[in-house]
Amino acid sequence: MKKIIIGCVTILIALNATLAYAQFTDVSEDNEYYYAISYLESNGTIAANADDLFYPDRDINKAEFYKMLLADSGFDPKGQKDADNQFDDLKGDEWYAPYANKAAKIGLIDLAGEPDNFYANRPITRGEAVKIMMEWAGIPIPMYIDEGDFDLPYKDTSYTNIYAPYIEMALSIGLMEPYNENYFGTYKKITRAEAAQLIYLFDSFAVTDAYLESIADEIRANLDIPYLLILEDVYTRLTEDYYGGGLNGEELMYSAIEGMVNSIEDVNTTYFLPDAATSFTQLLSGNFEGIGVYLQTNEDGTIEIMQVIEEAPAETAGLLAGDIILEVDGVSTEGLNVEEVASLIRGEVGTDVSIKIHRENSNSSETTVITVTRAEFEIEYVSAEIINRNILYYDLASFGEFTGLDFEELTTDMLEDYDVEGVIVDLRDNGGGYLTTCADIMSHFITDDGEIMIIKTNYDETTYYSEGPADLNGLPLIILVNGNSASASEIMAAVLQEYDQATIIGTQSYGKGSAQDVVTYYDGSSLKITIAHWLTPGGQDLNGIGVTPDIEIEDAVTSDDDEQLEKAVEELKEMME
Numbered sequence: 220m221k222k223i224i225i226g227c228v229t230i231l232i233a234l235n236a237t238l239a240y241a242q243f244t245d246v247s248e249d250n251e252y253y254y255a256i257s258y259l260e261s262n263g264t265i266a267a268n269a270d271d272l273f274y275p276d277r278d279i280n281k282a283e284f285y286k287m288l289l290a291d292s293g294f295d296p297k298g299q300k301d302a303d304n305q306f307d308d309l310k311g312d313e314w315y316a317p318y319a320n321k322a323a324k325i326g327l328i329d330l331a332g333e334p335d336n337f338y339a340n341r342p343i344t345r346g347e348a349v350k351i352m353m354e355w356a357g358i359p360i361p362m363y364i365d366e367g368d369f370d371l372p373y374k375d376t377s378y379t380n381i382y383a384p385y386i387e388m389a390l391s392i393g394l395m396e397p398y399n400e401n402y403f404g405t406y407k408k409i410t411r412a413e414a415a416q417l418i419y420l421f422d423s424f425a426v427t428d429a430y431l432e433s434i435a436d437e438i439r440a441n442l443d444i445p446y447l448l449i450l451e452d453v454y455t456r457l458t459e460d461y462y463g464g465g466l467n468g469e470e471l472m473y474s475a476i477e478g479m480v481n482s483i484e485d486v487n488t489t490y491f492l493p494d495a496a497t498s499f500t501q502l503l504s505g506n507f508e509g510i511g512v513y514l515q516t517n518e519d520g521t522i523e524i525m526q527v528i529e530e531a532p533a534e535t536a537g538l539l540a541g542d543i544i545l546e547v548d549g550v551s552t553e554g555l556n557v558e559e560v561a562s563l564i565r566g567e568v569g570t571d572v573s574i575k576i577h578r579e580n581s582n583s584s585e586t587t588v589i590t591v592t593r594a595e596f597e598i599e600y601v602s603a604e605i606i607n608r609n610i611l612y613y614d615l616a617s618f619g620e621f622t623g624l625d626f627e628e629l630t631t632d633m634l635e636d637y638d639v640e641g642v643i644v645d646l647r648d649n650g651g652g653y654l655t656t657c658a659d660i661m662s663h664f665i666t667d668d669g670e671i672m673i674i675k676t677n678y679d680e681t682t683y684y685s686e687g688p689a690d691l692n693g694l695p696l697i698i699l700v701n702g703n704s705a706s707a708s709e710i711m712a713a714v715l716q717e718y719d720q721a722t723i724i725g726t727q728s729y730g731k732g733s734a735q736d737v738v739t740y741y742d743g744s745s746l747k748i749t750i751a752h753w754l755t756p757g758g759q760d761l762n763g764i765g766v767t768p769d770i771e772i773e774d775a776v777t778s779d780d781d782e783q784l785e786k787a788v789e790e791l792k793e794m795m796e
Contacts, residue, residue, distance in 0.1 A: 243273035250275065252412035255419035264291040265415070275412035282315035282339035284348065284414055285322045288355060291418050294321060306337040315339055327355060342624065345398070346382035346405035348414065349389045352421055360384045366678065373403040374681050375655060379736040379750050380405065394420050401684070406623075406655050450475065473744070481556075485749050486516045487735055489558055493743030509565050510572065510591045511598075512538060513650050514557045522552050522560045524576075525703050526648040528598055528616070536591040539578065540648055540703055545586070546575035568595050600652075603629040607788055609640040609795075611694075615660075618652025618707040623659030630663055634690060641695040641791040644711070645784070647725060647774075651706025654734055654753070658683045661711055663691045664720060670756035672710050674734060682756075695794035696721040697787045700766055701774070705729035710753055712766045717755050722794075723768040724787050732762025 246256050252275055259265045264287060265273070279287075296317035304311045305323040319337045322328045328337075343351075353360055369378035371390070376383055382405055389395045390403075395417060398404025409417075454475075458468045473492060480490040511531020512524045524542045527534045544552050547563035555563075564572055575588045600619045606612045611633050613626070633639060654674070661671050665685040674681045698712045698721045709728045715721035734751040754760050770790065774783045 242271060243275075244271045246273050246275055246412075250412070252416050255416040256412065258419050258422075259287070259291065259415050262291070264418070273411065275410065275415075277411050278342045278408040279411045279414045280340045280342055281337065282313075282319065283411065284343045284351075284409075285318045285327070286315055287414055287418060288351070289318050289321055291422065292355075294318070306335060308336040308338070313339070327351060341621065342408040343414070344406050345395065345403065345409050345413075346376075346380075346386065348409050348417055349395060350382055350385040352394065352417060353385045353388060356421065360388060371403070372400075373397060373405075374401055374683060375405045376403045377676075377681070377736065377750070379738060379748065381737060381739055392424055394424065402686075406659070408624075476744075480746065486557070487731075487733055487747070488749045489556070489747045491558065491745045491747065508568055508595045509593055510536075510538075511596065512564075514544070514561060515650075516557050517543075520554070522555070522557060525650055525705075526616075528596075531596055531598075532591050532594045536589050538574065538576065538589055538591065542576040542578050544574060544576055546573075546588075548573050566593050568593050601625050601629065603633055605633070605637050605639075606643075607792070609638055610788065610791060611637070611639045611642045613642070613644045615644055615646055615708070616649055618649075618654075618656040618660070620653060620656070622652065623656040626660050626663070630690060639694065641697075641795045642691055643697050643699065643784070643787050643791060644721075645699045646704045646708040646712060647699050647701040647783070648703040649705070649708035650703065650729075651708055651731065654683075654707055654710070657707035657710050658685075661714065662686050663689065664696065664715060665689060665718065666692055669718075672714060673754040673756065673758070674751045675754055675760075676751045680754075692720075695791055697791050697794075698723050699783055699787055700725040700728045700768060701783075702726055702729060704766070705731040706734075709761060709766050710755075713755050713759065713761055716766065716769070717757050717759070722770065722790060723766060724770045724772060724790065725768050725783050726771060726773060727767060728761075728765035730761060730763045730765035732760050732764075 242260060243256065246253055250256075256265070256273060256275065303320065304316070305320045305328075309316050309319060319328070319339070366378045369383065369387070371383070371387060376386055380386075386395075386403055386405065390397070398407055454468065454471060457471060458466055477490050480488060510533040511528035512533045513526040513528075515523050515525040517523050522544045524533075524538060524540055524544065526540050527538055544560060546552060547560060550563055552560050552563075564574070566572060569592065571590050571592050573588055573590050575586065577586045578584065598616070598619075600615070600617045600622045602614045604612055613629075615622070615626075654672070658671050662685040665671060666689045667685055667687040669685045671683040671685055674683065696715065698715065700708065700712050700723060704712065704725075705728065709731065712721070712723050712728065716723050732752050732754075733749045734753050735747050736750045737745055737747050739745040752760055752762055770786065772783055772786050774781060
């Protein structure tokens, strides 16, 4: 890649000489992004507003990013407002609607065959920006990176990370610099100036003639794997030579992949077909179609409802956490995995699904059939409120893709508006989510550069550190857990307990000490694979054990009172005195 990078630098110098001076009053010539912003202004990609301001340090949102990218390519939104609308949350007359719909139509936004939301004001992260740029450029990117070929030193970018191939390529051709020596900044929000710089550098690189061929040759060399050639040969012979023909090639390949994944017998490692992958992504993003339950496989192979989402159809119909699913629309769940049961439950919005469950109460048990009407709804993964005058209470249901950003905004607002003297974080029925989101949230409690967790793979150990702001550090803290608190929620509880910063109240947590990564493929399918165990900074591996509360107390199912929360408030008041 050295020749390509040298060529890129030469072209940058040539471009700089032709730039007009920037008209933005908030972008001076000594600004590190001055040339990039001036270049985009000179070619008409961006224009000054009435105040002649560019707002270089402001986080760029999806609407602004796609506008900047498409405008740079010469896309003209005029006459596009009457085009087919691709998104549920657009009326079509928004200024950014033409850019959103164009991005969807050319494949920059994957709708997975279903209407979706655009989320115009959602910020773009550095990892997302690089991925979008690589896809926009048509640069061929491998679907995976072999661990032995991956040498990036950043703690937030493992070789299995979905953004890793894009980041590796972007770094190799000089499109983006790492955030610092320890982190690429994969999940850091990108500013308007940084977005301008990214587009500017790509435009400079794109005028070289040899880059696509060079990259493609390198990727082809990495794909010369004998077993893949055998698989390809078997697939070709079955689809072309099998007597009688009629075999579905897509089904054959999916069956082969599922067979490999299922053979390792890890309930947390799963291959999702495209439809199932879309539903899984919806869960992590907070947008959902279905009945609103989280499922888990028990040791005896039964499928249990781990969590019922508040105000979702399942809760309205009467399903409860702990219910064992026996049948779905008359189909037995015996021998089925979580994803197979979930696929039976999923269906068209507005239709009914009958679920036969077995429920154990404190002194009785029952088997019944509950009918639930499927619906579309949005999951609020984190909320905050002030209780008992000066206690900041967080209800944290899952560590979703954008939960860290939501937590940050809620925390800033609450600390500005109230005199907070103590904090309660409710992690009951929180089944986990993204470890990076967990790290972001824990950075509000652990001082800058403090150890958050250790991720132990087959090959090495990676330590995650707090990046601050630690704005909740030092406040009396209680964390609520129960038997359905798992994975990332257990990390948060265990680590803050180990730091002696939190008192844990509730019941023994689930005991999921493994970490999974999700790899998404070009066809929309994805692989959720166990890649590591997480450890506390002190080296505790709680897989199969869970977090033991400092104060153990049950929440009586026969009472409407929340005994665990009441105990938390009582203990916190004593700590604040």
